[in-house]
Amino acid sequence: MEEEKAVVCPSSCSTAASSRWNPTKEQIGILEGLYRQGIRTPTAEQIQQITGKLREFGAIEGKNVFYWFQNHKARQRQKQKQESFAYFSRLIHRHPPPPPLSPAALPSNRVVCAPLCLKVPHVGLNDQSYPNLFLAGGALQKAEITAPEKTQQVHETLKLFPLHPTGVLEERYFGSSLTSASSETECGEEGRNEEGKESFPFFNFFGVQ
Amino acid sequence: MEEEKAVVCPSSCSTAASSRWNPTKEQIGILEGLYRQGIRTPTAEQIQQITGKLREFGAIEGKNVFYWFQNHKARQRQKQKQESFAYFSRLIHRHPPPPPLSPAALPSNRVVCAPLCLKVPHVGLNDQSYPNLFLAGGALQKAEITAPEKTQQVHETLKLFPLHPTGVLEERYFGSSLTSASSETECGEEGRNEEGKESFPFFNFFGVQ
DNA sequence: GCAAATTAATGATTTATTCAAG
DNA sequence: CTTGAATAAATCATTAATTTGC
Numbered sequence A, B: 001m002e003e004e005k006a007v008v009c010p011s012s013c014s015t016a017a018s019s020r021w022n023p024t025k026e027q028i029g030i031l032e033g034l035y036r037q038g039i040r041t042p043t044a045e046q047i048q049q050i051t052g053k054l055r056e057f058g059a060i061e062g063k064n065v066f067y068w069f070q071n072h073k074a075r076q077r078q079k080q081k082q083e084s085f086a087y088f089s090r091l092i093h094r095h096p097p098p099p100p101l102s103p104a105a106l107p108s109n110r111v112v113c114a115p116l117c118l119k120v121p122h123v124g125l126n127d128q129s130y131p132n133l134f135l136a137g138g139a140l141q142k143a144e145i146t147a148p149e150k151t152q153q154v155h156e157t158l159k160l161f162p163l164h165p166t167g168v169l170e171e172r173y174f175g176s177s178l179t180s181a182s183s184e185t186e187c188g189e190e191g192r193n194e195e196g197k198e199s200f201p202f203f204n205f206f207g208v209q
Numbered sequence C: 001g002c003a004a005a006t007t008a009a010t011g012a013t014t015t016a017t018t019c020a021a022g
Numbered sequence D: 001c002t003t004g005a006a007t008a009a010a011t012c013a014t015t016a017a018t019t020t021g022c
Helices: A025-037 A044-057 A062-093 A131-138 B025-036 B044-057 B062-093 B131-144 B176-182 B202-207
Strands: none
Touching: A025 A044, A025 A062, A044 A062, B025 B044, B025 B062, B044 B062
16 A cells, blocks of 8 residues: 555656656666576676666666566566466355365376466465365376377377366356256266367477476 | 368358367357456366356367467457557657557556656565565665665675676677676766765665655 | 458467476 | 476467459
């Protein structure tokens, strides 16, 4: 609840002593590039160098660079947490008793979960994270990715995904037409569908060392 | 390499042998509705549920839903990004007409600060977990910081900038202009201005409370 | 009007980053 | 410092729109 509405600098005070640094596109581009290059906490010297360079594109001080990196780093971290927490929270709310994919129901250790699984790696915050979801989705992956052929053809990738159209998402989402055509069959192994042509090359990326 | 699937399967052919999913209007409608409701990266379970529901309107698999959300999210962001950039660009370029500010187009986590100072690198939550940063920031002034107050918890960082220079700043970043800039005054330039014009208001920044 | 040709959308894959646990 | 986990960005590929010549 911090009022940050510090003066509404009229859109005309560009050269004036604005209250804050106003990074230009070029400046941001360079900063992000540096960040991507691995710079997280630049040294004083680096900051000076960067500042010197960025000054070509507009007024800037060392502190701006310093803060930029600090904020960017912090923001990147929190971005994840908050993001995932946000929608989880939302989803959970509309989902009183979350359908925790019962671990025992899993076919075997041949995990066949979804590829997108969970979002939150490990929030860790003092919030009651939702381990259920983590487990539900986290189980997947790391199945077996045979086919050492690195080519583009992935034969039998992990067939994680769909167990079947089970479940009720939520009336709010689909109205009442939700057909609970889901038995209890659970994941009868990756029984595949009739089509049997389901290959999920989802997260197969592993080629790059 | 590819089969000649001359299957002339006009829109609405569920038995299609097409190589890729072709969503029906109903499916798209539901998906967009879910997206509007905030679902961005559905969990495995959600995907199954959604898929189940969407199957009423045509053949579909979990991966299709997964991809749909991925693509839709990415493209929405892309569109929005472009939009907001255009806005800022115009705004920064000059301040002629306050265009139709599209609230939805504003970047959510961009550090871009328009002349209006609308975006602030606000870390938000537990940003107090960076006490060192303060110190580091203060340290930037180095020799000139003749105002040794503040600092609640001083470890020993009161020295030079960062202790861990993560990342190498090389010429490849800026070319030769960098070296020339760093070969001398280092951080003296900003840290030591007599007029205090640029004296890092580091602590002021935070002092705002 | 209708198809071949061309362009715009968008489904499906691959690649690059990021944070953080070990 | 290395590696695991999980995207999001970038890219490839195929389908739908549309444009154009007849």
